[in-house]
Amino acid sequence: MTEPLFSEDDEEFDRPRLAAHGPVRVRVPAKINLHLHVGPVRPDGFHELTTVYHAIGLYDELTARRGDTLTLTMEGEGTGALSLGEDNLIMRAVRALAAETGHDAFARLHLKKQIPIAAGLAGGSADAAAALVACDHLWGTGLARDDLAAIAATLGSDIPFLVLGGTALGTGRGELVSPVLTGGHAWHWVLAVADEGLSTPVVYKTFDELGGVGVAGSPDDLLAALRQRDPEVLADRLANDLQAAALHLRPELRQVLDAGLDAGALAGLVSGSGPTCVFLAEDARHAALLAAELEARACCRAVRTAAGPVPGARVL
Numbered sequence: 001m002t003e004p005l006f007s008e009d010d011e012e013f014d015r016p017r018l019a020a021h022g023p024v025r026v027r028v029p030a031k032i033n034l035h036l037h038v039g040p041v042r043p044d045g046f047h048e049l050t051t052v053y054h055a056i057g058l059y060d061e062l063t064a065r066r067g068d069t070l071t072l073t074m075e076g077e078g079t080g081a082l083s084l085g086e087d088n089l090i091m092r093a094v095r096a097l098a099a100e101t102g103h104d105a106f107a108r109l110h111l112k113k114q115i116p117i118a119a120g121l122a123g124g125s126a127d128a129a130a131a132l133v134a135c136d137h138l139w140g141t142g143l144a145r146d147d148l149a150a151i152a153a154t155l156g157s158d159i160p161f162l163v164l165g166g167t168a169l170g171t172g173r174g175e176l177v178s179p180v181l182t183g184g185h186a187w188h189w190v191l192a193v194a195d196e197g198l199s200t201p202v203v204y205k206t207f208d209e210l211g212g213v214g215v216a217g218s219p220d221d222l223l224a225a226l227r228q229r230d231p232e233v234l235a236d237r238l239a240n241d242l243q244a245a246a247l248h249l250r251p252e253l254r255q256v257l258d259a260g261l262d263a264g265a266l267a268g269l270v271s272g273s274g275p276t277c278v279f280l281a282e283d284a285r286h287a288a289l290l291a292a293e294l295e296a297r298a299c300c301r302a303v304r305t306a307a308g309p310v311p312g313a314r315v316l
């Protein structure tokens with residue numbers, strides 16, 4: 001029996017809060033999509049989605065301190081490649097929270113990044129969710145989780161999920177999320193991280209060019225498999241309509257998927273818009289063995305293990 005990683009009774013957002021005087025540290029997870037059905041393009045240019053999000057234990061950490069301007073520094077994954085200016089989703093999230101609450105958009109922010117960028121793991125969205133939660137605490141604005149999720153939805157399709165965490169059904173363009181209760185069972189994953197990222201808009205555009213018809217369909221079978229808590233059953237139900245587009249743009253990902261299956265993974269699929277490939281393991285021990293085997297094959301930049309579901313952006 002594996003230890004639950006995620007409590008379904010989460011009251012973090014229901015307590016009144018005062019402004020913090022010391023630094024506020026927020027940890028936020030990466031996400032994978034266990035099911036991603038892509039529907040037609042809508043008039044606003046987004047695709048209608050039916051997805052099952054799953055937060056996994058691979059984290060970024062954002063620290064917020066009081067300041068009299070808004071500044072952002074970072075270390076770790078993506079340093080030098082990521083803009084730290086006003087176009088960064090963190091800055092946009094802080095400005096959106098300030099506009100919504102009437103608070104000055106002042107904070108000194110520092111990001112410690114472990115989630116690879118442009119990887120299909122929603123790292124940028126995770127950081128925006130962390131910024132909303134961190135500044136809400138720093139400023140004592142005390143918004144409810146639903147209010148933070150509403151601001152999050154204006155910033156990006158999967159940011160509301162990163163505020164929520166756990167496992168959740170996403171609809172609309174992905175921004176409408178409702179928790180999926182799975183009884184706290186832990187699933188074990190191995191991630192194969194690629195050298196170079198893929199652009200999410202380019203992957204969606206390629207999906208359209210390849211016919212734009214999603215085949216993943218309803219997530220009901222996947223949701224039933226989650227309740228069954230049997231990784232062998234779950235393995236058959238994982239689905240991602242963006243996988244063909246990611247493979248079209250990066251054919252060598254096929255070798256990564258094959259390497260994972262050959263090494264004994266129960267299943268392998270591209271994570272979100274890719275290029276990270278994610279493999280399902282039987283348990284923590286199997287995940288460690290699988291990771292070692294994939295590392296030995298040197299088929300990708302880095303290999304990580306992570307279990308899920310875990311909570312969304314939370315103050316440490």
Ligand code: C5P
Nearest residue numbers: 045046047049156157173174200201204
């Ligand atoms: O919402 P987000 O900013 O994460 O979306 C990034 C890009 O991914 C969009 O600009 C769009 O090209 C594509 N996308 C989409 N349909 C969705 C979500 C994202 O076409 N439901």
